[in-house]
Each structure stands twice: as structure tokens, then as C-alpha cells.
Amino acid sequence: MTAEGVGPRDRVAADLVHDAPCGIAVTDPDGRLQYVNSTLERWLGREATELLSLRLTDLFTPALRLFYETHMAPMMRLQGHVREISCRLQVAGGPPRPVLLSGVGRFDAAGAATRFDYTIFDARERHRYEEELRNATREADELAAIVRSSPNAILRTDPAGRITNWNPGAERQFGHPASSVLERAVADVIPFEGMTDWFRQARDARAETTFEARYATGSEFEVTLAPIFRRDQPHARPDWSVVLRDVTERKAAERRLEVMVGEMRHRVNNVLTMVSGIARQTLPVDHGQVFIARLQALAQANDALSRSEWTGAGLRQLLDFAKREAGGGDRFRYAAPDIELSARQATALSMALHEMVTNALKYGALSRPAGQVEVRCDWEGQGPERRLRIGWVECGGPEVSPPTREGFGTRMIRLVLGMDLGGEVRFDYPREGFRCQIVLIPGDRSSG
Secondary structure (H helix, E strand, O other), X not given: OOOOOOOHHHHHHHHHHHOOOOEEEXXXXXXXXXXXXXXXXXXXXXXXXXXXXXXXHHHEOHHHHHHHHHHHHHHHXXXXXXXXXXXXXXXXXXXXXXXXEEEEEEEOOOOOEEEEEEEEEEOHHHHHHHHHHHHHHHHHHHHHHHHHHOOOEEEEEOOOOEEEEEOHHHHHHHOOOHHHHOOOEHHHHOOXXXXXXHHHHHHOOOOOEEEEEEEOOOOEEEEEEEEEOOOOOOOOXXXXXXXXXXXXXXXXXXXXXXXXXXXXXXXXXXXXXXXXXXXXXXXXXXXXXXXXXXXXXXXXXXXXXXXXXXXXXXXXXHHHHHHHHHOOOOOEEEEOOOOEEOHHHHHHHHHHHHHHHHHHHHOOXXXXXXXXXXEEEEEEOOHXXXXXXXXXXXXXXXXXXXXXXXXHHHHHHHHHHHHHOOOEEEEEOOOOOOEEEEEEOOOOHHHO
């Protein structure tokens, strides 16, 4: 001991307690603070002189104060300690700090409590870890519930294709309980017609693969294989998830639809043929030929659309129809991108091209042996709003002059391309040959 009554060891112990990496607090048996170390002061953002006028419960969030009075204080008196109580301290000017609190009671010879000593450990990292663990557990439970309740067969295999997980959907689809298929080769449990080694073939693609196959019972499935890489072994051979969707009803519906579309195409062509026959018998020869030619142009567009299931038709396909009408590539040349037009655009443009070819054959460039038509298609603008500019140019024909009145063909082109499809149409009549410019947005939603 020194002259002051405090030895070096006592000072070391006092410094160790005061600057310990954990909070330390001492209270009397009634919970009034008698001592707090500097670590706890720093955590709370308050000075010791202020803290020593408070009770221990004043440091806690409101929810823990009741717990202290009903549980912690009685436990300290009866059993002399508490262990790792999770709680939160109120921090001046900041969010509550999660901590773990342990305490031990000090008693005199008669068994009366003299003080309570508490150690308080920062639990923020542990709290974050536990929160992440809870979230991960919740997500895993949700995914497991989805897999369990899915109507699809969902299974997992090891790299060799042996089944390691088999959901209830797979039991319903294939009639095998999980206990009878685990560790068996998936291609043996689920044999597909004409695909004896389907798992190895799909696995060798080394990426997500989807294909359709027929099961031995006649059911049809859409099968998706995807690799499952392990986080702890990123370079190891992956396990595989296999999802099998029963598409038997969908495929049957698609086949019925194909038959119906074929029947509809046949009936539409029959109707157009019937109308052509009626026109031949009813209309004057000149008018009948014009009307029938227009019906044939409509039939060509209809045929092209029906073959694409009415989703649209290619621009080059429509220009090829026009080229045949015009007499072949020596008389009709075009340069166009390989793009799809919507169903309404294809029908309208097919009719417009027919009208212009017919006009060129009767009155324009194609009415002369040396006459030609050139169609050039170019993009205008950028991005999703870019437009297609179609330019029709005739040369080598008779001299052209602006018409004194607008004929049916011209009105029809303006109507279907301009008003119905929101396109822009312009006719020009220079002396060397008729010209037309059409501007539209291919596949625009407004044009169906």
C-alpha cells in the first residue's frame, strides 16, 4: 500500500474496470446507481454525475423496466444472479443500443443484499446477425412452403443425377413417395419417350435448360433444369433443380387451336373464292377484274397472317407479293429490313401495295416495257419511337401530272394507312414518275 492507502495493484484494477471494453454498473439493493464505468458513460452519451442520480431502470427502454421489476430484481435477491438478459439502453441523441446484461448480487453474513454488480456487453453485432438469421429462416420457410404446395413437380439432384429432394407435387404427378425415389437416378424414376438419358444431355449444357417431353403414361411435361452452386464450394460440380410442369392440357388445347386456325383459313379462302365468283357473274368485266384483284391481295395478306397465328407478317413477305404482281425482280426492286408488322399494318399495307402495283401496271411505269418500280425502306429516329419510312418511286414510264380528282385507290390508301393506323402518307407527281411516301411505327400497339 502507498501512503495514500491505495497500492499499484488497486490502481491497475480500478483502471481496468473503468476502461473495460464492456459496461460496468453497480447499484444498491434498491437499484440506485452507485458506480458506472467510462465505457457505459460513452455508450449512453451521459456523464457519471448525471447517471449516479438515476436508477438502473432509468437506463432501459420502457418495455424492459417492467421486466426488471417483475423478474430481474426478484431473481437477483433470490438466486443472486441473472445471465445474459437481452435488453436495450436508451442513448442520448441516438437509437437504443442492444446489449446483454448479466448481474451478480453481493450479500452480508446475514444474507442481506448489500449491492448488485452488472456487466453489460454490446450486442449490436449479435443483434444484426440474429436479425439476418431470422430473415433468412423466414425466407427459407416461405420458399419451402411454396415448394411443398406447388402443383409442379420440384426436385433436387446431386451432380450425378441422383434424387436428393422430392416435393409433394412430384409425388402427385408420378405416384412415387419420396422414400422410394431418394438416391435413385432421376432419368430412371422419370423416363421420357425417346430420351433415355435426358438428364445427362440437359446437364451437359452447363446452364439453365428448358425442353418438352412425353412421359411414359402419355402426359406431356415442360422440364426446366438449373444448376445450384454451393456458396462454400463455388468451384465444385453443382447440384441441379428440376421443375416439371404438366402441360398435357395446354398442348392438347394448342393442337385443337391449330386445327381450328387451319379450318378458319380454309373457310376464309373459300369465302373469298365465292365472293370472286359472284363478282365475275355480277359486275362488268373491267370492274370485276379490279375487284377480284383486290380480293386476291386481301387473301394473300390473310394467308400470311394466318400462318403466323395472326401475330403479324414480315415486311419483305408483303413486298415479295407485290413483286410477283408487278412481273418479277426486273420490274420491281426493293431494299427493306427484315421486320414484323402488326396484323392490322400487314393487312393495310398489303392492300396499299396492291393498289399502287395495279396503278403502275395500268397507267404508270409498269405500263411501259422499260418501266420500273423501286421501293426503299429506311429507319427514321432512334429508340422505341423510331419510325419506318417506305418510299415508292416509279421511273421509265409515261410522263406524270397531278390528277384532277382523287380515285378510290388513293382514298383507300389514305384511309387505312393514315386514319386507321396513324401513319403518314404523301403522294408526289413529278414528271419522271409517281412517288409515294409512307411513314409508320412497325408493330405499334395502337395499330393492333
